[in-house]
Amino acid sequence: MTARQAVILAAGRGTRLGQLTANTPKPLLPVAGRPLLLHTLRALAAAGVARSIIVVGYLAERVVEVVTADPVPGLTVTFVRQPRLEGTARALQLARPALTPGPFLVTWGDVFVEPENYVDLLAASVDVDGALLVNPVDDPWAGAAVYLDDSSSVTRIVEKPPPGTSSTSWNNAGPAVLDHWAWPFVDALQPSPRGEYELPRALAAAVRAGRRIRAVPVRGPWFDIGTPESLEAARRYAEGARDGKVPP
Numbered sequence: 001m002t003a004r005q006a007v008i009l010a011a012g013r014g015t016r017l018g019q020l021t022a023n024t025p026k027p028l029l030p031v032a033g034r035p036l037l038l039h040t041l042r043a044l045a046a047a048g049v050a051r052s053i054i055v056v057g058y059l060a061e062r063v064v065e066v067v068t069a070d071p072v073p074g075l076t077v078t079f080v081r082q083p084r085l086e087g088t089a090r091a092l093q094l095a096r097p098a099l100t101p102g103p104f105l106v107t108w109g110d111v112f113v114e115p116e117n118y119v120d121l122l123a124a125s126v127d128v129d130g131a132l133l134v135n136p137v138d139d140p141w142a143g144a145a146v147y148l149d150d151s152s153s154v155t156r157i158v159e160k161p162p163p164g165t166s167s168t169s170w171n172n173a174g175p176a177v178l179d180h181w182a183w184p185f186v187d188a189l190q191p192s193p194r195g196e197y198e199l200p201r202a203l204a205a206a207v208r209a210g211r212r213i214r215a216v217p218v219r220g221p222w223f224d225i226g227t228p229e230s231l232e233a234a235r236r237y238a239e240g241a242r243d244g245k246v247p248p
Contacts, residue, residue, distance in 0.1 A: 010109030011057025087196030
């Protein structure tokens, strides 16, 4: 069964962006003249998603206002509030009552990728337990190292490995397709060293328990909008794509 519902984790403050998020929540920062979150909603709808649950927190009212004012045809949007920012796994738990039985796609409100990546992710998840978008990097120390077998199944996920210790170049890009099997792993999480309940740790536990999650290499660039530099890079790329040229 192909997932027709999605959860967007969009509650974070974006402290590394400094004054850029003083009055604007990170998912509403503009890229190519449109809030980042609206790019994601349109991409999900184009991939066949019919329902989206957005978990909001920081400046929640502003997110609701902007999304409601610019509805995406064919996509129903529900908002769930995260009163305390305790991590991505806790945010996903809050969305659970709004989900219907069956698979669901989960993505981050600050990830910017080409729309076809959501199509690829949904298609890859049909005959396995789930799917995970991965991107190639020189060293995945800043994210999560993802190890694969010859069939592109994930064999191990190592969150924040020490620099230079990974023998894989694949990084957890964030978006994933999950199902009901994920909830016991989410519910069993303990706080990370940062004091947060982090979804990648639940996925790592699921892989250790034998769940088959297929890795999907990202098509095009991948931007994690967490710093002014990454925001500017996404903007340069998107402007160049809109003008029909590849930015420097």
